Amino acid sequence: MRTDGMNDEDFTEAAYGRLLAAAARRFEIRTVTDALTQGAAGEAGGIAAWRHDVDLSPQRARALAGIEAAQGVRSTFFVLLSGPFYNPLEEGVTGLFQEIQAMGHEIGLHFDAAAGGGDPVGRLRAEAEMLSCAMGSRIRTFSLHNPSVSAPEEFTQPHVGGLMNATAESLRAPFVYASDSNGFWRFRSMHEVVADESVRSLYALTHPEWWTPEPMSPAERVRRCVQGRAAAVVDDYVNLIARHRPEVLHHVR
Ligand SMILES: [Zn+2]
Incomplete structure:
Protein backbone atom coordinates (compact mmCIF):
# COMPACT_ATOMS: atom_id res chain seq x y z
CA MET A 1 0.00 0.00 0.00
CA ARG A 2 1.29 3.51 -0.77
CA THR A 3 1.94 5.73 2.24
CA ASP A 4 1.45 9.13 0.54
CA GLY A 5 -2.33 8.95 0.73
CA MET A 6 -2.69 8.43 -3.03
CA ASN A 7 -4.50 5.09 -2.96
CA ASP A 8 -6.92 5.49 -5.87
CA GLU A 9 -8.42 2.03 -5.18
CA ASP A 10 -9.67 3.41 -1.82
CA PHE A 11 -11.99 5.81 -3.68
CA THR A 12 -14.19 3.49 -5.72
CA GLU A 13 -17.93 3.04 -5.16
CA ALA A 14 -17.21 -0.52 -3.96
CA ALA A 15 -14.66 0.80 -1.44
CA TYR A 16 -17.23 3.38 -0.32
CA GLY A 17 -19.79 0.64 0.28
CA ARG A 18 -17.25 -1.27 2.39
CA LEU A 19 -16.29 1.88 4.34
CA LEU A 20 -19.94 2.60 5.09
CA ALA A 21 -20.67 -0.98 6.16
CA ALA A 22 -17.61 -0.96 8.46
CA ALA A 23 -18.73 2.37 9.95
CA ALA A 24 -22.31 1.15 10.42
CA ARG A 25 -21.02 -1.84 12.43
CA ARG A 26 -19.31 0.48 14.93
CA PHE A 27 -21.43 3.64 14.88
CA GLU A 28 -24.99 4.80 14.67
CA ILE A 29 -24.68 6.89 11.49
CA ARG A 30 -26.82 10.02 11.57
CA THR A 31 -27.50 13.15 9.60
CA VAL A 32 -25.33 16.09 10.62
CA THR A 33 -28.20 17.93 12.28
CA ASP A 34 -29.22 14.90 14.34
CA ALA A 35 -25.65 13.97 15.32
CA LEU A 36 -24.50 17.47 16.23
CA THR A 37 -27.65 18.13 18.25
CA GLN A 38 -26.96 15.02 20.30
CA GLY A 39 -23.17 15.54 20.27
CA ALA A 40 -23.54 19.03 21.67
CA ALA A 41 -25.47 17.50 24.57
CA GLY A 42 -22.43 15.35 25.39
CA GLU A 43 -23.92 11.99 24.38
CA ALA A 44 -21.90 11.37 21.24
CA GLY A 45 -20.58 7.89 22.09
CA GLY A 46 -21.02 5.46 19.22
CA ILE A 47 -22.43 8.12 16.91
CA ALA A 48 -21.12 9.16 13.50
CA ALA A 49 -22.13 12.42 11.82
CA TRP A 50 -22.02 11.71 8.07
CA ARG A 51 -21.52 14.77 5.89
CA HIS A 52 -21.01 15.31 2.17
CA ASP A 53 -19.92 18.65 0.70
CA VAL A 54 -21.04 18.55 -2.94
CA ASP A 55 -18.40 20.79 -4.56
CA LEU A 56 -18.33 19.33 -8.07
CA SER A 57 -20.81 16.58 -8.83
CA PRO A 58 -24.52 16.11 -8.01
CA GLN A 59 -24.40 12.88 -10.06
CA ARG A 60 -21.71 11.45 -7.76
CA ALA A 61 -23.76 12.66 -4.77
CA ARG A 62 -26.75 10.71 -6.11
CA ALA A 63 -24.57 7.60 -6.51
CA LEU A 64 -23.32 7.74 -2.90
CA ALA A 65 -26.82 8.52 -1.63
CA GLY A 66 -28.03 5.34 -3.32
CA ILE A 67 -25.25 3.23 -1.77
CA GLU A 68 -26.20 4.66 1.63
CA ALA A 69 -29.93 4.12 1.17
CA ALA A 70 -29.27 0.48 0.20
CA GLN A 71 -27.54 0.07 3.58
CA GLY A 72 -30.28 1.90 5.48
CA VAL A 73 -28.04 4.92 6.19
CA ARG A 74 -29.18 8.55 6.26
CA SER A 75 -26.69 11.40 5.94
CA THR A 76 -26.50 15.08 4.98
CA PHE A 77 -25.62 16.43 1.52
CA PHE A 78 -24.54 20.09 1.47
CA VAL A 79 -25.41 21.82 -1.81
CA LEU A 80 -23.33 24.70 -3.22
CA LEU A 81 -25.27 27.50 -4.95
CA SER A 82 -22.28 29.64 -5.91
CA GLY A 83 -19.87 27.12 -7.44
CA PRO A 84 -18.68 26.92 -11.06
CA PHE A 85 -19.24 23.16 -11.50
CA TYR A 86 -23.03 22.77 -11.31
CA ASN A 87 -26.22 24.76 -10.90
CA PRO A 88 -28.59 23.33 -8.26
CA LEU A 89 -31.47 25.40 -9.68
CA GLU A 90 -31.10 23.70 -13.08
CA GLU A 91 -34.07 21.37 -13.55
CA GLY A 92 -32.16 18.08 -13.83
CA VAL A 93 -29.83 18.95 -10.98
CA THR A 94 -32.68 19.99 -8.66
CA GLY A 95 -34.23 16.63 -9.54
CA LEU A 96 -31.10 14.77 -8.43
CA PHE A 97 -31.09 16.50 -5.05
CA GLN A 98 -34.83 15.90 -4.68
CA GLU A 99 -34.17 12.20 -5.33
CA ILE A 100 -31.48 12.25 -2.64
CA GLN A 101 -33.92 13.91 -0.23
CA ALA A 102 -36.64 11.39 -1.11
CA MET A 103 -34.25 8.58 -0.07
CA GLY A 104 -34.42 10.03 3.47
CA HIS A 105 -31.22 12.06 3.40
CA GLU A 106 -30.98 15.62 4.71
CA ILE A 107 -30.14 18.52 2.37
CA GLY A 108 -28.02 21.37 3.75
CA LEU A 109 -26.48 24.48 2.21
CA HIS A 110 -22.79 24.51 1.30
CA PHE A 111 -21.90 28.19 1.61
CA ASP A 112 -18.99 30.17 0.21
CA ALA A 113 -18.74 33.20 2.49
CA ALA A 114 -16.23 34.83 0.12
CA ALA A 115 -18.40 34.60 -3.02
CA GLY A 116 -20.44 37.58 -4.13
CA GLY A 117 -20.56 40.85 -2.27
CA GLY A 118 -22.53 42.39 0.54
CA ASP A 119 -23.41 41.01 3.94
CA PRO A 120 -22.46 37.31 4.10
CA VAL A 121 -25.05 36.49 6.78
CA GLY A 122 -27.79 38.06 4.68
CA ARG A 123 -26.58 36.07 1.68
CA LEU A 124 -26.50 32.87 3.77
CA ARG A 125 -30.16 33.42 4.68
CA ALA A 126 -31.08 34.22 1.06
CA GLU A 127 -29.32 31.13 -0.33
CA ALA A 128 -30.92 28.91 2.34
CA GLU A 129 -34.34 30.32 1.39
CA MET A 130 -33.69 29.71 -2.32
CA LEU A 131 -32.53 26.15 -1.69
CA SER A 132 -35.53 25.56 0.60
CA CYS A 133 -37.84 26.60 -2.26
CA ALA A 134 -36.04 24.31 -4.73
CA MET A 135 -36.16 21.34 -2.35
CA GLY A 136 -39.67 21.94 -0.99
CA SER A 137 -38.37 21.56 2.56
CA ARG A 138 -36.74 23.85 5.10
CA ILE A 139 -32.92 23.95 5.07
CA ARG A 140 -31.75 23.83 8.70
CA THR A 141 -27.96 23.56 8.43
CA PHE A 142 -25.00 24.84 6.43
CA SER A 143 -21.31 24.01 6.00
CA LEU A 144 -18.62 26.42 4.86
CA HIS A 145 -16.86 26.00 1.52
CA ASN A 146 -13.10 26.65 1.93
CA PRO A 147 -13.52 27.64 5.62
CA SER A 148 -9.83 28.39 6.20
CA VAL A 149 -9.81 30.83 3.27
CA SER A 150 -13.14 32.54 3.48
CA ALA A 151 -14.74 32.43 6.93
CA PRO A 152 -15.46 35.75 8.62
CA GLU A 153 -15.31 35.68 12.43
CA GLU A 154 -19.09 35.38 12.88
CA PHE A 155 -19.06 32.10 10.92
CA THR A 156 -17.24 30.34 13.78
CA GLN A 157 -20.48 30.43 15.82
CA PRO A 158 -22.55 27.22 16.17
CA HIS A 159 -25.61 28.97 14.74
CA VAL A 160 -25.56 31.69 12.07
CA GLY A 161 -28.57 33.29 10.42
CA GLY A 162 -30.90 30.80 12.09
CA LEU A 163 -29.01 27.77 10.66
CA MET A 164 -26.85 25.18 12.42
CA ASN A 165 -23.20 25.67 11.44
CA ALA A 166 -21.92 22.16 10.64
CA THR A 167 -18.40 23.58 10.34
CA ALA A 168 -18.33 25.07 13.88
CA GLU A 169 -15.46 23.74 16.00
CA SER A 170 -17.59 23.78 19.16
CA LEU A 171 -20.14 21.40 17.59
CA ARG A 172 -17.50 19.11 16.05
CA ALA A 173 -15.35 18.95 19.21
CA PRO A 174 -16.91 15.76 20.71
CA PHE A 175 -16.16 13.84 17.49
CA VAL A 176 -13.01 12.50 15.85
CA TYR A 177 -12.80 14.20 12.46
CA ALA A 178 -12.00 12.36 9.21
CA SER A 179 -12.13 13.73 5.67
CA ASP A 180 -11.33 12.62 2.13
CA SER A 181 -9.69 16.06 1.55
CA ASN A 182 -8.86 16.48 -2.14
CA GLY A 183 -9.23 12.88 -3.26
CA PHE A 184 -6.37 11.53 -1.20
CA TRP A 185 -5.71 10.97 2.50
CA ARG A 186 -4.05 13.95 4.15
CA PHE A 187 -3.70 12.27 7.54
CA ARG A 188 -5.08 8.79 8.24
CA SER A 189 -7.43 7.22 5.70
CA MET A 190 -11.13 7.08 6.62
CA HIS A 191 -10.86 3.31 6.32
CA GLU A 192 -8.23 3.33 9.11
CA VAL A 193 -10.15 5.75 11.32
CA VAL A 194 -13.36 3.73 11.05
CA ALA A 195 -11.45 0.56 12.02
CA ASP A 196 -9.74 2.23 15.03
CA GLU A 197 -11.41 0.87 18.19
CA SER A 198 -10.25 3.90 20.20
CA VAL A 199 -12.46 6.18 18.08
CA ARG A 200 -15.72 6.45 20.02
CA SER A 201 -17.53 8.98 17.85
CA LEU A 202 -16.85 10.15 14.34
CA TYR A 203 -17.45 13.19 12.17
CA ALA A 204 -16.95 11.96 8.59
CA LEU A 205 -16.73 14.41 5.68
CA THR A 206 -16.68 13.21 2.10
CA HIS A 207 -16.81 15.03 -1.22
CA PRO A 208 -18.83 12.75 -3.55
CA GLU A 209 -16.80 13.61 -6.68
CA TRP A 210 -13.80 11.75 -5.27
CA TRP A 211 -15.67 8.42 -5.33
CA THR A 212 -15.96 6.89 -8.80
CA PRO A 213 -17.06 3.51 -10.25
CA GLU A 214 -13.45 2.65 -11.22
CA PRO A 215 -10.09 3.74 -9.69
CA MET A 216 -8.91 7.09 -11.13
CA SER A 217 -6.32 9.69 -10.13
ZN1 LIG B 1 -16.60 22.88 -0.54
Missing part, protein backbone atom coordinates in the same frame (compact mmCIF):
# COMPACT_ATOMS: atom_id res chain seq x y z
CA PRO A 218 -7.67 12.85 -8.40
CA ALA A 219 -7.02 14.88 -11.59
CA GLU A 220 -8.93 12.35 -13.71
CA ARG A 221 -11.84 12.47 -11.25
CA VAL A 222 -12.12 16.28 -11.64
CA ARG A 223 -11.91 16.05 -15.45
CA ARG A 224 -14.59 13.32 -15.38
CA CYS A 225 -17.00 15.75 -13.64
CA VAL A 226 -16.20 18.76 -15.84
CA GLN A 227 -16.22 16.92 -19.16
CA GLY A 228 -19.36 14.95 -18.26
CA ARG A 229 -21.18 18.22 -17.54
CA ALA A 230 -19.84 19.92 -20.68
CA ALA A 231 -21.05 17.05 -22.87
CA ALA A 232 -24.48 17.08 -21.20
CA VAL A 233 -24.89 20.85 -21.71
CA VAL A 234 -24.04 20.55 -25.43
CA ASP A 235 -26.46 17.60 -25.79
CA ASP A 236 -29.23 19.61 -24.08
CA TYR A 237 -28.66 22.53 -26.43
CA VAL A 238 -28.67 20.35 -29.55
CA ASN A 239 -31.86 18.59 -28.36
CA LEU A 240 -33.52 21.95 -27.73
CA ILE A 241 -32.73 23.10 -31.28
CA ALA A 242 -33.86 19.74 -32.68
CA ARG A 243 -37.25 20.19 -30.99
CA HIS A 244 -37.85 23.88 -31.73
CA ARG A 245 -35.68 24.87 -34.73
CA PRO A 246 -34.96 21.65 -36.65
CA GLU A 247 -34.25 23.67 -39.82
CA VAL A 248 -31.01 25.11 -38.26
CA LEU A 249 -29.89 21.92 -36.53
CA HIS A 250 -27.02 21.40 -38.98
CA HIS A 251 -25.46 24.70 -37.74
CA VAL A 252 -25.10 23.53 -34.12
CA ARG A 253 -24.02 19.93 -34.56
Whole structure:
Protein backbone atom coordinates (compact mmCIF):
# COMPACT_ATOMS: atom_id res chain seq x y z
CA MET A 1 0.00 0.00 0.00
CA ARG A 2 1.29 3.51 -0.77
CA THR A 3 1.94 5.73 2.24
CA ASP A 4 1.45 9.13 0.54
CA GLY A 5 -2.33 8.95 0.73
CA MET A 6 -2.69 8.43 -3.03
CA ASN A 7 -4.50 5.09 -2.96
CA ASP A 8 -6.92 5.49 -5.87
CA GLU A 9 -8.42 2.03 -5.18
CA ASP A 10 -9.67 3.41 -1.82
CA PHE A 11 -11.99 5.81 -3.68
CA THR A 12 -14.19 3.49 -5.72
CA GLU A 13 -17.93 3.04 -5.16
CA ALA A 14 -17.21 -0.52 -3.96
CA ALA A 15 -14.66 0.80 -1.44
CA TYR A 16 -17.23 3.38 -0.32
CA GLY A 17 -19.79 0.64 0.28
CA ARG A 18 -17.25 -1.27 2.39
CA LEU A 19 -16.29 1.88 4.34
CA LEU A 20 -19.94 2.60 5.09
CA ALA A 21 -20.67 -0.98 6.16
CA ALA A 22 -17.61 -0.96 8.46
CA ALA A 23 -18.73 2.37 9.95
CA ALA A 24 -22.31 1.15 10.42
CA ARG A 25 -21.02 -1.84 12.43
CA ARG A 26 -19.31 0.48 14.93
CA PHE A 27 -21.43 3.64 14.88
CA GLU A 28 -24.99 4.80 14.67
CA ILE A 29 -24.68 6.89 11.49
CA ARG A 30 -26.82 10.02 11.57
CA THR A 31 -27.50 13.15 9.60
CA VAL A 32 -25.33 16.09 10.62
CA THR A 33 -28.20 17.93 12.28
CA ASP A 34 -29.22 14.90 14.34
CA ALA A 35 -25.65 13.97 15.32
CA LEU A 36 -24.50 17.47 16.23
CA THR A 37 -27.65 18.13 18.25
CA GLN A 38 -26.96 15.02 20.30
CA GLY A 39 -23.17 15.54 20.27
CA ALA A 40 -23.54 19.03 21.67
CA ALA A 41 -25.47 17.50 24.57
CA GLY A 42 -22.43 15.35 25.39
CA GLU A 43 -23.92 11.99 24.38
CA ALA A 44 -21.90 11.37 21.24
CA GLY A 45 -20.58 7.89 22.09
CA GLY A 46 -21.02 5.46 19.22
CA ILE A 47 -22.43 8.12 16.91
CA ALA A 48 -21.12 9.16 13.50
CA ALA A 49 -22.13 12.42 11.82
CA TRP A 50 -22.02 11.71 8.07
CA ARG A 51 -21.52 14.77 5.89
CA HIS A 52 -21.01 15.31 2.17
CA ASP A 53 -19.92 18.65 0.70
CA VAL A 54 -21.04 18.55 -2.94
CA ASP A 55 -18.40 20.79 -4.56
CA LEU A 56 -18.33 19.33 -8.07
CA SER A 57 -20.81 16.58 -8.83
CA PRO A 58 -24.52 16.11 -8.01
CA GLN A 59 -24.40 12.88 -10.06
CA ARG A 60 -21.71 11.45 -7.76
CA ALA A 61 -23.76 12.66 -4.77
CA ARG A 62 -26.75 10.71 -6.11
CA ALA A 63 -24.57 7.60 -6.51
CA LEU A 64 -23.32 7.74 -2.90
CA ALA A 65 -26.82 8.52 -1.63
CA GLY A 66 -28.03 5.34 -3.32
CA ILE A 67 -25.25 3.23 -1.77
CA GLU A 68 -26.20 4.66 1.63
CA ALA A 69 -29.93 4.12 1.17
CA ALA A 70 -29.27 0.48 0.20
CA GLN A 71 -27.54 0.07 3.58
CA GLY A 72 -30.28 1.90 5.48
CA VAL A 73 -28.04 4.92 6.19
CA ARG A 74 -29.18 8.55 6.26
CA SER A 75 -26.69 11.40 5.94
CA THR A 76 -26.50 15.08 4.98
CA PHE A 77 -25.62 16.43 1.52
CA PHE A 78 -24.54 20.09 1.47
CA VAL A 79 -25.41 21.82 -1.81
CA LEU A 80 -23.33 24.70 -3.22
CA LEU A 81 -25.27 27.50 -4.95
CA SER A 82 -22.28 29.64 -5.91
CA GLY A 83 -19.87 27.12 -7.44
CA PRO A 84 -18.68 26.92 -11.06
CA PHE A 85 -19.24 23.16 -11.50
CA TYR A 86 -23.03 22.77 -11.31
CA ASN A 87 -26.22 24.76 -10.90
CA PRO A 88 -28.59 23.33 -8.26
CA LEU A 89 -31.47 25.40 -9.68
CA GLU A 90 -31.10 23.70 -13.08
CA GLU A 91 -34.07 21.37 -13.55
CA GLY A 92 -32.16 18.08 -13.83
CA VAL A 93 -29.83 18.95 -10.98
CA THR A 94 -32.68 19.99 -8.66
CA GLY A 95 -34.23 16.63 -9.54
CA LEU A 96 -31.10 14.77 -8.43
CA PHE A 97 -31.09 16.50 -5.05
CA GLN A 98 -34.83 15.90 -4.68
CA GLU A 99 -34.17 12.20 -5.33
CA ILE A 100 -31.48 12.25 -2.64
CA GLN A 101 -33.92 13.91 -0.23
CA ALA A 102 -36.64 11.39 -1.11
CA MET A 103 -34.25 8.58 -0.07
CA GLY A 104 -34.42 10.03 3.47
CA HIS A 105 -31.22 12.06 3.40
CA GLU A 106 -30.98 15.62 4.71
CA ILE A 107 -30.14 18.52 2.37
CA GLY A 108 -28.02 21.37 3.75
CA LEU A 109 -26.48 24.48 2.21
CA HIS A 110 -22.79 24.51 1.30
CA PHE A 111 -21.90 28.19 1.61
CA ASP A 112 -18.99 30.17 0.21
CA ALA A 113 -18.74 33.20 2.49
CA ALA A 114 -16.23 34.83 0.12
CA ALA A 115 -18.40 34.60 -3.02
CA GLY A 116 -20.44 37.58 -4.13
CA GLY A 117 -20.56 40.85 -2.27
CA GLY A 118 -22.53 42.39 0.54
CA ASP A 119 -23.41 41.01 3.94
CA PRO A 120 -22.46 37.31 4.10
CA VAL A 121 -25.05 36.49 6.78
CA GLY A 122 -27.79 38.06 4.68
CA ARG A 123 -26.58 36.07 1.68
CA LEU A 124 -26.50 32.87 3.77
CA ARG A 125 -30.16 33.42 4.68
CA ALA A 126 -31.08 34.22 1.06
CA GLU A 127 -29.32 31.13 -0.33
CA ALA A 128 -30.92 28.91 2.34
CA GLU A 129 -34.34 30.32 1.39
CA MET A 130 -33.69 29.71 -2.32
CA LEU A 131 -32.53 26.15 -1.69
CA SER A 132 -35.53 25.56 0.60
CA CYS A 133 -37.84 26.60 -2.26
CA ALA A 134 -36.04 24.31 -4.73
CA MET A 135 -36.16 21.34 -2.35
CA GLY A 136 -39.67 21.94 -0.99
CA SER A 137 -38.37 21.56 2.56
CA ARG A 138 -36.74 23.85 5.10
CA ILE A 139 -32.92 23.95 5.07
CA ARG A 140 -31.75 23.83 8.70
CA THR A 141 -27.96 23.56 8.43
CA PHE A 142 -25.00 24.84 6.43
CA SER A 143 -21.31 24.01 6.00
CA LEU A 144 -18.62 26.42 4.86
CA HIS A 145 -16.86 26.00 1.52
CA ASN A 146 -13.10 26.65 1.93
CA PRO A 147 -13.52 27.64 5.62
CA SER A 148 -9.83 28.39 6.20
CA VAL A 149 -9.81 30.83 3.27
CA SER A 150 -13.14 32.54 3.48
CA ALA A 151 -14.74 32.43 6.93
CA PRO A 152 -15.46 35.75 8.62
CA GLU A 153 -15.31 35.68 12.43
CA GLU A 154 -19.09 35.38 12.88
CA PHE A 155 -19.06 32.10 10.92
CA THR A 156 -17.24 30.34 13.78
CA GLN A 157 -20.48 30.43 15.82
CA PRO A 158 -22.55 27.22 16.17
CA HIS A 159 -25.61 28.97 14.74
CA VAL A 160 -25.56 31.69 12.07
CA GLY A 161 -28.57 33.29 10.42
CA GLY A 162 -30.90 30.80 12.09
CA LEU A 163 -29.01 27.77 10.66
CA MET A 164 -26.85 25.18 12.42
CA ASN A 165 -23.20 25.67 11.44
CA ALA A 166 -21.92 22.16 10.64
CA THR A 167 -18.40 23.58 10.34
CA ALA A 168 -18.33 25.07 13.88
CA GLU A 169 -15.46 23.74 16.00
CA SER A 170 -17.59 23.78 19.16
CA LEU A 171 -20.14 21.40 17.59
CA ARG A 172 -17.50 19.11 16.05
CA ALA A 173 -15.35 18.95 19.21
CA PRO A 174 -16.91 15.76 20.71
CA PHE A 175 -16.16 13.84 17.49
CA VAL A 176 -13.01 12.50 15.85
CA TYR A 177 -12.80 14.20 12.46
CA ALA A 178 -12.00 12.36 9.21
CA SER A 179 -12.13 13.73 5.67
CA ASP A 180 -11.33 12.62 2.13
CA SER A 181 -9.69 16.06 1.55
CA ASN A 182 -8.86 16.48 -2.14
CA GLY A 183 -9.23 12.88 -3.26
CA PHE A 184 -6.37 11.53 -1.20
CA TRP A 185 -5.71 10.97 2.50
CA ARG A 186 -4.05 13.95 4.15
CA PHE A 187 -3.70 12.27 7.54
CA ARG A 188 -5.08 8.79 8.24
CA SER A 189 -7.43 7.22 5.70
CA MET A 190 -11.13 7.08 6.62
CA HIS A 191 -10.86 3.31 6.32
CA GLU A 192 -8.23 3.33 9.11
CA VAL A 193 -10.15 5.75 11.32
CA VAL A 194 -13.36 3.73 11.05
CA ALA A 195 -11.45 0.56 12.02
CA ASP A 196 -9.74 2.23 15.03
CA GLU A 197 -11.41 0.87 18.19
CA SER A 198 -10.25 3.90 20.20
CA VAL A 199 -12.46 6.18 18.08
CA ARG A 200 -15.72 6.45 20.02
CA SER A 201 -17.53 8.98 17.85
CA LEU A 202 -16.85 10.15 14.34
CA TYR A 203 -17.45 13.19 12.17
CA ALA A 204 -16.95 11.96 8.59
CA LEU A 205 -16.73 14.41 5.68
CA THR A 206 -16.68 13.21 2.10
CA HIS A 207 -16.81 15.03 -1.22
CA PRO A 208 -18.83 12.75 -3.55
CA GLU A 209 -16.80 13.61 -6.68
CA TRP A 210 -13.80 11.75 -5.27
CA TRP A 211 -15.67 8.42 -5.33
CA THR A 212 -15.96 6.89 -8.80
CA PRO A 213 -17.06 3.51 -10.25
CA GLU A 214 -13.45 2.65 -11.22
CA PRO A 215 -10.09 3.74 -9.69
CA MET A 216 -8.91 7.09 -11.13
CA SER A 217 -6.32 9.69 -10.13
CA PRO A 218 -7.67 12.85 -8.40
CA ALA A 219 -7.02 14.88 -11.59
CA GLU A 220 -8.93 12.35 -13.71
CA ARG A 221 -11.84 12.47 -11.25
CA VAL A 222 -12.12 16.28 -11.64
CA ARG A 223 -11.91 16.05 -15.45
CA ARG A 224 -14.59 13.32 -15.38
CA CYS A 225 -17.00 15.75 -13.64
CA VAL A 226 -16.20 18.76 -15.84
CA GLN A 227 -16.22 16.92 -19.16
CA GLY A 228 -19.36 14.95 -18.26
CA ARG A 229 -21.18 18.22 -17.54
CA ALA A 230 -19.84 19.92 -20.68
CA ALA A 231 -21.05 17.05 -22.87
CA ALA A 232 -24.48 17.08 -21.20
CA VAL A 233 -24.89 20.85 -21.71
CA VAL A 234 -24.04 20.55 -25.43
CA ASP A 235 -26.46 17.60 -25.79
CA ASP A 236 -29.23 19.61 -24.08
CA TYR A 237 -28.66 22.53 -26.43
CA VAL A 238 -28.67 20.35 -29.55
CA ASN A 239 -31.86 18.59 -28.36
CA LEU A 240 -33.52 21.95 -27.73
CA ILE A 241 -32.73 23.10 -31.28
CA ALA A 242 -33.86 19.74 -32.68
CA ARG A 243 -37.25 20.19 -30.99
CA HIS A 244 -37.85 23.88 -31.73
CA ARG A 245 -35.68 24.87 -34.73
CA PRO A 246 -34.96 21.65 -36.65
CA GLU A 247 -34.25 23.67 -39.82
CA VAL A 248 -31.01 25.11 -38.26
CA LEU A 249 -29.89 21.92 -36.53
CA HIS A 250 -27.02 21.40 -38.98
CA HIS A 251 -25.46 24.70 -37.74
CA VAL A 252 -25.10 23.53 -34.12
CA ARG A 253 -24.02 19.93 -34.56
ZN1 LIG B 1 -16.60 22.88 -0.54
